[in-house]
Amino acid sequence: MSTIRDNWRIALLIVAVAVSLFLLFSPTMGTASAASNGPTNLKYGLQLSGGTSIRAPLVGWTAEGIQYDGSNTTAVEDAVSDRLPGVPTRNVEMVSPATRGESSWALEVRDNVTKSAVQSAVSGAGLSPDTVRPGVTKPTRQETVTILQDKIDETGIQGGQVRSVFSVGTQRHLITVEVPSANRTEVLNLLNDRGRVQVLAYHGADRNGTTVYTNRTTLTNDDFQRVSVPQQSAQGPYVSVVVKEQVAPRFREDMIQTGIASQGGSGCGFPREGSCLLIVNDGEIVGQFGMEPSLANSMRSGAWGSSNQRTFILPTGNFSAAQRLSVNLRAGELPTGLAIRQGTVEYVSPTLGASARLNALVAAIVAVLAVSVVVGLRYGDFRIAVPMVLTGLAEVVLMLGFASGVGLALGLSHIAGFIAVIGTGVDDLIIIADEIMQEGDVATDRVFRSRFRKALWVIGGAAATTIVAMSPLAVMSLQDLQGFAIVTIVGVLLGVLVTRPAYGDILRNLVMD
Amino acid sequence: MVEFTVPEVDYTRYSNRQLAGVPLGVLAVAVLILAGWYATTGAPVAMGIDFTGGTQLRVAVDAPSGQADALIRNTFDERIESIQFVPASGEYIVTFGPNVDADAIQSQTRSAEQLDYRGLSEVAPGFGADVQRTALIGVVIAFLGMSLLVFALFRTFVPSIAVVASAFSDLIIPLALMDLLGIQLSIGTVAALLMLIGYSVDSDILLNTHVLRRPGDFYESTDRAMKTGVTMTVTSLAAMAAMALTATLFGVELLASIGTILVFGLVTDLMNTYMLNVSLLRWYKYEGVAR
Numbered sequence: 001m002s003t004i005r006d007n008w009r010i011a012l013l014i015v016a017v018a019v020s021l022f023l024l025f026s027p028t029m030g031t032a033s034a035a036s037n038g039p040t041n042l043k044y045g046l047q048l049s050g051g052t053s054i055r056a057p058l059v060g061w062t063a064e065g066i067q068y069d070g071s072n073t074t075a076v077e078d079a080v081s082d083r084l085p086g087v088p089t090r091n092v093e094m095v096s097p098a099t100r101g102e103s104s105w106a107l108e109v110r111d112n113v114t115k116s117a118v119q120s121a122v123s124g125a126g127l128s129p130d131t132v133r134p135g136v137t138k139p140t141r142q143e144t145v146t147i148l149q150d151k152i153d154e155t156g157i158q159g160g161q162v163r164s165v166f167s168v169g170t171q172r173h174l175i176t177v178e179v180p181s182a183n184r185t186e187v188l189n190l191l192n193d194r195g196r197v198q199v200l201a202y203h204g205a206d207r208n209g210t211t212v213y214t215n216r217t218t219l220t221n222d223d224f225q226r227v228s229v230p231q232q233s234a235q236g237p238y239v240s241v242v243v244k245e246q247v248a249p250r251f252r253e254d255m256i257q258t259g260i261a262s263q264g265g266s267g268c269g270f271p272r273e274g275s276c277l278l279i280v281n282d283g284e285i286v287g288q289f290g291m292e293p294s295l296a297n298s299m300r301s302g303a304w305g306s307s308n309q310r311t312f313i314l315p316t317g318n319f320s321a322a323q324r325l326s327v328n329l330r331a332g333e334l335p336t337g338l339a340i341r342q343g344t345v346e347y348v349s350p351t352l353g354a355s356a357r358l359n360a361l362v363a364a365i366v367a368v369l370a371v372s373v374v375v376g377l378r379y380g381d382f383r384i385a386v387p388m389v390l391t392g393l394a395e396v397v398l399m400l401g402f403a404s405g406v407g408l409a410l411g412l413s414h415i416a417g418f419i420a421v422i423g424t425g426v427d428d429l430i431i432i433a434d435e436i437m438q439e440g441d442v443a444t445d446r447v448f449r450s451r452f453r454k455a456l457w458v459i460g461g462a463a464a465t466t467i468v469a470m471s472p473l474a475v476m477s478l479q480d481l482q483g484f485a486i487v488t489i490v491g492v493l494l495g496v497l498v499t500r501p502a503y504g505d506i507l508r509n510l511v512m513d
Numbered sequence: 514m515v516e517f518t519v520p521e522v523d524y525t526r527y528s529n530r531q532l533a534g535v536p537l538g539v540l541a542v543a544v545l546i547l548a549g550w551y552a553t554t555g556a557p558v559a560m561g562i563d564f565t566g567g568t569q570l571r572v573a574v575d576a577p578s579g580q581a582d583a584l585i586r587n588t589f590d591e592r593i594e595s596i597q598f599v600p601a602s603g604e605y606i607v608t609f610g611p612n613v614d615a616d617a618i619q620s621q622t623r624s625a626e627q628l629d630y631r632g633l634s635e636v637a638p639g640f641g642a643d644v645q646r647t648a649l650i651g652v653v654i655a656f657l658g659m660s661l662l663v664f665a666l667f668r669t670f671v672p673s674i675a676v677v678a679s680a681f682s683d684l685i686i687p688l689a690l691m692d693l694l695g696i697q698l699s700i701g702t703v704a705a706l707l708m709l710i711g712y713s714v715d716s717d718i719l720l721n722t723h724v725l726r727r728p729g730d731f732y733e734s735t736d737r738a739m740k741t742g743v744t745m746t747v748t749s750l751a752a753m754a755a756m757a758l759t760a761t762l763f764g765v766e767l768l769a770s771i772g773t774i775l776v777f778g779l780v781t782d783l784m785n786t787y788m789l790n791v792s793l794l795r796w797y798k799y800e801g802v803a804r
Contacts, residue, residue: 056640169647184619184633345615346634352571355602359763363756363772370755374748377517412767413704419768420708423752427715427745434741454727461666461718466711468658472651473707479563479644479700480767481651485707 007509013502016494017394020401042400045409046346048360050353051180052187055165055479056343057172058136058144060110060336061118065130068105070096076125080107083121087111091336095137108136110336135173140335148177148338150331151190155323157182165477174477175338178409184347191338194282195328197221199314202288203258203275215278218254220333223247225310227329230322237322238315241329248305255291255299263300265293279314281325287316344479360415367419368393371426383510384437388429391503395425398494399487408487413480417487424466424492428459428500436507452504463496519743524732524791532792536785540682543689550692558688561697564645566611566638567594570618573604573629581605588625591618599764604631606764611638648703656680659710667721671801675793676717679785683713687777696774701767705774712749712775713782716742717790724794731798735791742786750779 004011024040046053068076073094081089087109095106107127109118119132136144145162152160160179167174179187199219204211226242243251255261260275268276268290279287291299298304316322348356372389379385399418403410435455436448466488473485524532547557562569568591574581578598585596585605591613597606609618615635622630636644659680664673684706691698723738724731757772 167643167647169650170643172643342637343640344634344636346632348632349571349630351629352604352631355763356765359601359760359765360768362763363759363765363768366759367752367756370751371748374517374744374751378744378748412765416701416704416768416771419752419756419771420711423708423749424711424715426748426752427712430745430748431719431741434737434744438737454722458719458722461662461722462711462715464666465659465662465714465718468662469655469707469710471658472654476647476651478647478651478703481648481700481704481707484704488708488711 007505009502009505010509013391013394013498016401016498017397020398020405023401023405024397040400041404043404043407043409044353044357045411045414046178046180046348046353047411048353048357049180050348050350051178052182052184052345052347053176053178054187054191054338054340054343054345055174055176056338056340057134057174058110058141058336059112059339060108060134060136060140061113061115061132062135062137063107063109063118063122063127063129063132064104066105066107066127068094068127070094070105076107076127079125080109080121080127083124084109084111084113084117087113093140095139099139100137104130106137108140108336110136110140112339136336141173141175143335145175147195147332147334148175148191151193151195151327152177152179154327154330155190167478168476169478174343177338181350183349184345188340188345190327191340193324193328194337195221195331195333196282197325197328197333198280200278200280201254201258201260201275202278203260216254216258218251218277219243219247221329222332223251224329227326230319230326232319236315236317237319238313239322239326239329241312241314243310243312245310248310252299252302252305255296260291261296261299263296265296266290279316279325281321281328286321286325287314289315356412360412364415364419364422368396368422371422375426375430379433384433384507387503387506387510388426388433391429391499391506392422392426394502395491395495395499396422398499399491402490402494403487408483411480411483413482413484414487417484417491420484420488421491421495424462425495425500428462428495429503431455431458432500432504433507436504437511448508452508455504456501459496459500463492466492517747519740521736522739522787524735524795529792529796532788532795536679536682536789539781539784540685543682543686546689546692547685558691559695559697560641560645561699561702562608562611562634562636562641563700564641564648564698566636566641568609568613568615568618568633568635570607570609570622570630571604571632572607572622573602573631575627575629584627588628589618589621599762601763604764606766611641644700648700652684652703652706655707655710656684659714663714663718666718667725669725669797671793671797672721672725675790675797676714676721678793679717679782679790680710680713682785682789683709683778683782686781687774690777691774696770699766699770701770702774704767705771705778708771708775709778709782712746712779713785716746716782716786719745720786720790721794724798731795735794739787743783746779746783746786750776753779 076094077089077092081087081092091111093108095108097103097105100106107122115132122129141164145164149162157179162177165174165176198217200215201218202213202215204213223244224241225244228240231238231240258275260266260277266275268274268288276288276290278285303309316325375388376385396418399421432455435451470485470488473481474489551557574584576584582596585607586593591609594608594610615633619633622628660677663676667673719742720738723734727734753772753775757769757776760768760772
């Protein structure tokens with residue numbers, strides 16, 4: 001009389017295991033770009049595959065709750081910047097209520113200064129904010145996250161991830177950057193680069209009869225329509241760019257005025273004489289060059305700057321500078337930097353990652369074996385012990401299926417979560433077994449049901465407390481513990497709703513025939 | 514074949530005072546240790562680099578094991594706090610104090626021929642302090658949430674407070690053991706403490722349910738609950754001990770610290786559940802209800 005209706009819990013478990021195995025092994029489910037290894041669709045995080053992860057706040061302070069009419073934000077920004085030595089105006093910004101979706105203005109100082117310096121500069125400029133807090137406004141934070149992500153992607157690294165998380169304990173936003181298969185130096189260099197690019201015209205100007213050489217900024221990050229990947233030619237590395245249509249006439253004018261686009265071109269004599277163009281990346285000169293006669297003539301005739309001819313070549317001293325330049329021009333300038341010195345950096349070499357993967361697996365298997373041995377010794381009856389261990393393993397399969405289904409990048413904390421779930425799972429199965437197999441045979445279905453219900457009450461209570469204990473961590477973003485808590489909660493839910501009740505039905509079938 | 518059976522305890526031979534005295538005495542000693550530690554070091558437990566800030570380097574050393582230690586110490590200018598050997602992989606985990614230059618450590622590692630650079634993690638001191646605060650808030654909320662839920666489940670004061678008290682002691686005693694054995698608090702040990710809240714409540718809920726909601730006299734109910742509960746705890750204990758041992762051998766620090774703390778906690782839980790909790794329940798059943 002074992003119909004599906006009587007054994008629906010077992011049927012549900014079989015279906016769930018089948019779905020999980022499909023998620024785990026089916027080649028149709030794997031995403032091509034994911035860093036998945038081996039025969040399964042599981043993805044591994046940095047700790048288990050190697051890479052660099054960084055968690056740090058953003059540089060800057062935000063003065064909030066400023067009452068202001070918005071009449072001249074530039075003047076306010078200048079006034080604040082003047083009161084903060086070493087902070088350029090571009091690092092000070094008034095953020096309108098509309099941008100932030102709030103009722104008052106905010107002022108950002110995106111630089112390394114002290115809180116008291118910001119407070120006195122802001123009040124010195126005639127503003128009275130409610131608070132000055134570390135960090136930047138939400139729009140700036142989002143822009144920074146997008147640009148950081150673009151920078152990593154443009155570098156050609158697969159699977160890099162940038163996110164903003166809110167730390168409840170400190171009421172601060174932190175940026176997490178995870179870059180697989182990149183070492184610490186590569187990632188730090190990439191992130192430390194604010195990405196400000198300027199093309200300066202270095203030229204002589206007549207001052208009271210003598211020639212003085214000065215710089216004029218002609219192009220910055222936003223003036224380019226298209227930027228190539230770094231190229232290598234016989235003359236050296238370069239990045240090919242297309243200048244925006246509306247910028248081109250002004251740039252052409254600059255070139256002619258400064259004498260760089262002179263008859264017959266120009267040679268670069270920096271830092272002494274001769275006009276030339278300088279490429280400056282975060283204050284560092286990465287390229288210097290004159291202009292070829294053909295381009296100079298094209299500029300003078302007005303052919304360059306027309307709708308289909310605005311190409312320009314930025315040569316650099318070495319290839320890595322060209323790469324950095326290209327990434328910065330494509331991803332854009334970061335509004336603010338990461339305060340890495342106030343955060344945490346973790347680097348795991350590929351060797352360590354691969355061995356951690358194996359070692360964590362071994363530790364988990366040993367834990368399962370230990371459970372099997374104790375359960376076997378305790379019950380002696382294989383009808384009870386074997387299904388118990390198998391049901392426990394089914395729970396692991398469900399969780400692995402869940403992990404590959406949602407594309408969770410597994411770390412050590414997730415493995416710890418799996419082990420925690422196996423532990424509570426076997427505890428619950430022991431409760432079910434002891435309750436059902438207690439003295440006095442399970443003569444009727446009614447007795448079975450009543451005992452099973454009692455067991456489920458205890459299990460439900462225990463599961464609820466585990467979930468309550470873990471839930472603060474699931475939302476608090478305390479490093480690795482978030483993954484641990486989420487896995488434990490999901491595992492306990494899967495266990496209480498699917499696998500553990502099924503074990504009750506399995507036992508009934510084994511003892512009642 | 515070795516058989517594992519749960520021993521039957523004749524609780525009638527002991528008074529409530531005798532039963533509760535042992536776990537309460539141990540708890541008192543644990544609290545004293547934590548207080549003493551707090552008085553001398555400024556924190557109840559020694560904090561690891563997750564919380565204090567610092568740099569931890571992982572290297573494989575190409576040298577006879579006797580000389581590896583000296584080799585590592587000679588390589589770095591920065592002050593080394595500890596060197597830990599990972600038997601299975603032959604790697605060494607080198608911990609530096611806060612405020613060392615991680616870039617310098619990296620370049621010194623790279624230029625040392627006999628060292629193979631395997632990993633580096635650095636935590637800024639201020640960041641560690643933030644993590645510490647967050648972790649504390651997390652544990653406190655988890656504990657309060659668990660307590661509320663237990664009171665909601667049983668709706669009577671003494672049985673509920675018995676569960677909460679035994680869970681509290683399950684957290685405090687392992688913390689004191691950490692001080693005695695020189696284990697530092699890390700993210701992994703915090704995870705273990707939270708798992709302990711879940712695990713320790715399991716056997717307590719089981720005991721309470723059997724005694725309060727099942728027919729049969731106190732000693733029969735306790736006996737039945739103990740058979741199941743001890744099996745549960747011993748199974749978890751075996752799993753965690755095995756995991757702690759393997760993970761220590763293979764140098765998977767997170768799993769090793771979780772396993773170790775859970776072994777402490779589960780042993781403590783056996784004592785608390787079947788001495789403290791049982792005595793409180795017996796008092797409640799025979800004397801408390803009558804009042």
